[in-house]
Amino acid sequence: MRCQPLRDLVVDICSKFNQRCYFCAGLGDNPYPLCSGCEADLPWATTTCTRCALPLAFDGPLCSGCQNSPPPFEQTEAPWAYDFPLDAAIKRFKHRGDRPMGRLLGDRLGAWLLHRFNEGLPRPQRMLPVPLAAQRLRVRGFNQSQLLAERLSKSFGITVADHAVVRIRDTPSQQHLDLPARQRNLRGAFGLAPNASVRGLHLALVDDVMTTGATAHAIATLLRQAGARRVDVYCLARTPGPPRP
Ligand SMILES: [Zn+2]
Ligand SMILES: [Zn+2]
16 A cells, blocks of 8 residues: 555656647647647747837847837736737637636746746736726626736735726727727726725736737826836737837
8 A cells, every 4th residue: 555655646747747738639748738849839939129028120128119108017028929829729718718728828928937037027016917898708707817817826926906907998899900099999998996006016917918018008007107116017929019100
């Protein structure tokens, strides 16, 4: 009977390393359901603007938009470009309610952030998921940004202030709007909860995808006006996005 704990340990290790990869359905070689091959093939962000994560054609810290008009957030962390096959994985999570995929993506974002924290990126004191429009929340049944923030919170022990930012009004779909149109669309869309206290705090906004940055811009402006010391943005992916004026 003395070998039983060892047998359990072997079974545990085997089950961890023999998970099916969510991307290719092959037997995995990682302690999470994404095989090394598929993980290497993800559209990893390479040279990007440190402030808004926009892909850069040159090796400089900032894009021209952030140089000319610095956004109210300090840094954007996005491990991937919004491209195949990650775009399909995010859609599975977001639109088809594939929560195990959401947990996998959240945990890999956490691994990226751990690396960045070890490199010197300051850890935030609170994480704030971007709130979903009420109607979209009713249809979807969950807020993908909140689920991501909860995974990160589990990894880092950072509190999720999930009701600090509220949607005051629903906005029409922003899918086909450029940055100025999105900014107009979002005017007055967000507010701070009456009991939210952000003064002097370093905060991180959590979202699934940053497209033009208009949502992050609107919420970070609100938080900075309320006295937040610093706002960063954590998201899974960044789209190339239309050029800023
Ligand atoms: Zn795979
Ligand atoms: Zn930028």
